[in-house]
Amino acid sequence: MSNESLANLLKEERRFEPPAELAAHANVTAEAYEQARADRLGFWAEQARRLSWATEPTETLDWSNPPFAKWFEDGALNVAYNCVDRHVEAGLGDRVAIHFEGEPGDSRSITYAELQRDVAKAANALVELGVQTGDRVAVYMPMIPETVVAMLACARIGAPHSVVFGGFSADALATRIADADARVVITADGGYRRGKPSALKPAVDEAVERSEHVRNVLVVRRTGQEVAWTEGRDVWWHDVVDRQEETHTPEAFPAEHPLFILYTSGTTGKPKGILHTTGGYLTQVSYTHHAVFDLKPESDVYWCTADVGWVTGHSYIVYGPLSNGATQVLYEGTPDTPHQGRWWEIVQKYRVSIFYTAPTAIRACMKWGDAVPAKFDLSSLRVLGSVGEPINPEAWIWYREHIGGGRTPVVDTWWQTETGGIMISPLPGVTSTKPGSAQVPLPGIAATVVDDEAREVPDGSGGYLVLTEPWPSMLRTIWGDDQRYRDTYWSRFEGRYFAGDGAKKDDDGDIWLLGRVDDVMLVSGHNISTTEVESALVSHPKVAEAAVVGATDPQTTQAIVAFVILRGGAEEADGLVEELRAHVAKALGPIAKPKRILPVAELPKTRSGKIMRRLLRDVAENRQMGDVTTLTDTTVMDLIQAKLPSAA
Ligand code: WT7
Numbered sequence: 001m002s003n004e005s006l007a008n009l010l011k012e013e014r015r016f017e018p019p020a021e022l023a024a025h026a027n028v029t030a031e032a033y034e035q036a037r038a039d040r041l042g043f044w045a046e047q048a049r050r051l052s053w054a055t056e057p058t059e060t061l062d063w064s065n066p067p068f069a070k071w072f073e074d075g076a077l078n079v080a081y082n083c084v085d086r087h088v089e090a091g092l093g094d095r096v097a098i099h100f101e102g103e104p105g106d107s108r109s110i111t112y113a114e115l116q117r118d119v120a121k122a123a124n125a126l127v128e129l130g131v132q133t134g135d136r137v138a139v140y141m142p143m144i145p146e147t148v149v150a151m152l153a154c155a156r157i158g159a160p161h162s163v164v165f166g167g168f169s170a171d172a173l174a175t176r177i178a179d180a181d182a183r184v185v186i187t188a189d190g191g192y193r194r195g196k197p198s199a200l201k202p203a204v205d206e207a208v209e210r211s212e213h214v215r216n217v218l219v220v221r222r223t224g225q226e227v228a229w230t231e232g233r234d235v236w237w238h239d240v241v242d243r244q245e246e247t248h249t250p251e252a253f254p255a256e257h258p259l260f261i262l263y264t265s266g267t268t269g270k271p272k273g274i275l276h277t278t279g280g281y282l283t284q285v286s287y288t289h290h291a292v293f294d295l296k297p298e299s300d301v302y303w304c305t306a307d308v309g310w311v312t313g314h315s316y317i318v319y320g321p322l323s324n325g326a327t328q329v330l331y332e333g334t335p336d337t338p339h340q341g342r343w344w345e346i347v348q349k350y351r352v353s354i355f356y357t358a359p360t361a362i363r364a365c366m367k368w369g370d371a372v373p374a375k376f377d378l379s380s381l382r383v384l385g386s387v388g389e390p391i392n393p394e395a396w397i398w399y400r401e402h403i404g405g406g407r408t409p410v411v412d413t414w415w416q417t418e419t420g421g422i423m424i425s426p427l428p429g430v431t432s433t434k435p436g437s438a439q440v441p442l443p444g445i446a447a448t449v450v451d452d453e454a455r456e457v458p459d460g461s462g463g464y465l466v467l468t469e470p471w472p473s474m475l476r477t478i479w480g481d482d483q484r485y486r487d488t489y490w491s492r493f494e495g496r497y498f499a500g501d502g503a504k505k506d507d508d509g510d511i512w513l514l515g516r517v518d519d520v521m522l523v524s525g526h527n528i529s530t531t532e533v534e535s536a537l538v539s540h541p542k543v544a545e546a547a548v549v550g551a552t553d554p555q556t557t558q559a560i561v562a563f564v565i566l567r568g569g570a571e572e573a574d575g576l577v578e579e580l581r582a583h584v585a586k587a588l589g590p591i592a593k594p595k596r597i598l599p600v601a602e603l604p605k606t607r608s609g610k611i612m613r614r615l616l617r618d619v620a621e622n623r624q625m626g627d628v629t630t631l632t633d634t635t636v637m638d639l640i641q642a643k644l645p646s647a648a
Contacts, residue, residue, distance in 0.1 A: 012393045016433045026429025028291040036443035043444045047287040052086045053077045054252030067490040069470040071280030078250035080156035083322035087112045096327045100145050103192035103333025120248035122153035125241040129216050133158035138182035140164045142191020143332045146220045150186045160258040165309025168589045170206035176263050177211045188220040189227045195337050197223035255279025261479045264417040273479030274417050280472030284421040289320030293354045294428050303329035304356040311417040340368040344376035356385035360524040362395045383428050386412045388525030389557045390513045396435035414438035420473030439510040449503045454493045462504035467497040521550030521558045528592050536587035542570040547603050547611045551620035559595040561620040572599050602636040
């Protein structure tokens with residue numbers, strides 16, 4: 001976020017008190033902060049008792065070998081049992097776990113008792129396919145109930161899943177399958193996207209062809225489209241899962257048993273496999289879902305619009321809500337198919353009371369106009385959440401007014417794939433909210449803002465967001481690369497976790513997030529590394545060199561702008577830019593497709609050969625250029641600007 005918008009943000013003076021009724025019955029009150037401050041580990045030990053443990057833990061945290069944390073190490077539990085079976089045992093088998101809404105309009109409601117049978121059958125099927133405790137299973141799926149079932153089945157047998165977003169390319173899938181050394185891939189023929197079937201199986205076929213150890217591909221039939229079939233390797237879900245026994249005895253795994261790997265883009269090309277484990281992760285996602293959304297499982301209908309391919313889907317569709325026995329909506333498609341009121345129609349249909357989405361979606365809805373949500377009955381809503389990027393005050397206010405009817409608290413939740421669960425957020429029954437700010441670390445979480453020298457900044461100043469104490473759902477390492485884990489998160493500030501985000505404390509000490517400080521771009525809530533896009537561009541035969549920057553964009557937070565040097569002889573022919581954009585989309589997925597590609601003669605570099613992205617960002621954002629003194633050749637920027645009258 002630019003400095004001007006930062007200054008504007010901090011001029012934001014509006015405050016919204018929690019509704020009296022909500023505050024009076026809130027799951028969590030101000031006392032929780034006191035309790036956690038007095039005894040942080042005792043507080044988390046108490047939250048761990050939200051779960052059913054086969055062996056109760058006696059130790060809370062082992063931090064004797066930082067930055068490698070162990071939480072509840074001598075405890076043992078089964079995640080799927082906690083998310084499903086125990087609710088059935090408590091007599092809640094008839095409660096709906098998932099109201100599934102397919103994009104074409106098909107829908108089905110699945111109770112906890114049904115979910116228990118589905119998960120047991122899927123777990124039995126995985127065992128039949130030879131999946132053993134510890135084996136990795138890749139999941140490349142649309143947003144359908146089988147995806148949730150597949151993840152829970154993996155958890156049930158202790159096989160860490162690696163969910164890869166269904167919008168990613170075959171290349172991205174292949175890299176992730178290889179890095180995790182997955183043995184089985186669970187996928188579907190396709191899913192519905194923007195009114196038509198969108199294939200998934202071809203990307204799996206391409207990826208698996210290149211991987212050494214994948215034995216089986218388990219395929220859910222969703223769209224009924226034609227799929228290529230490899231006998232002996234590919235198996236239909238309905239052939240192998242449907243005929244399984246309806247019961248499966250869950251085994252308890254140690255609290256530090258790996259639960260899943262989820263890849264996030266790094267600043268260097270290779271994606272990082274973020275590893276999450278069992279007991280601490282489930283404790284924090286369960287507690288935060290209960291606290292931040294004030295979930296009353298017997299009466300609320302919860303809906304998180306994220307894709308399960310992102311951490312938000314893992315923590316706040318699958319593990320948090322289900323561990324709490326929530327009833328939730330799972331929607332397959334896009335918000336504007338077949339019309340721009342689709343989401344609000346779903347809220348009305350299921351009387352959704354808690355709604356969690358991303359600022360980029362809220363801004364799209366704003367663009368479509370106030371009249372769209374006004375056509376629907378949204379009076380069931382009582383808490384609204386936001387996640388993924390800083391939410392600008394205008395969007396926050398619009399969300400509260402036009403979706404929340406001016407009544408609902410809006411909780412802006414800051415966290416990351418790495419943190420596993422929500423870290424900084426208002427509490428809906430406690431906090432007087434400020435549009436645009438995530439405000440306060442949750443009870444039991446220690447966060448602050450520091451300057452370059454790791455000194456805590458005073459209120460009213462900006463710097464870097466750091467987490468100063470380990471937390472239960474923290475990543476345990478980067479899969480297969482402990483050193484990279486240390487280097488990436490724990491080396492910038494001694495003994496502290498550096499999140500990579502800039503932040504500011506206002507005069508009340510509340511935290512405002514200001515976006516990524518490194519070279520990761522944030523596009524519509526997705527982290528995309530400049531390096532990944534650059535290497536995709538350079539992999540095209542006509543591109544010699546590329547520099548990519550994220551330019552501030554009102555719609556998507558940042559838009560990808562690429563500067564490329566063409567190879568000798570390559571002509572700036574018509575269609576080349578389009579060809580390059582398509583090339584990047586094929587390599588990395590459509591979300592990484594650059595908005596603009598500008599062929600240039602030279603790139604600005606320092607004497608050590610580092611591309612000065614800062615200057616290119618100035619050009620891309622139509623700003624007066626900053627300091628050019630460290631450039632090898634200052635005329636380069638003149639050339640670039642001369643080349644681009646529209647951008648200069
Ligand atoms: C990055 C993490 C957390 C799940 C979705 C993204 C940005 C996330 C907020 C927020 C400001 C936010 C940060 C963070 N971010 N939530 N409420 N306010 N920024 O997970 O892909 O791991 O991205 O998203 O920059 O570091 P992720």
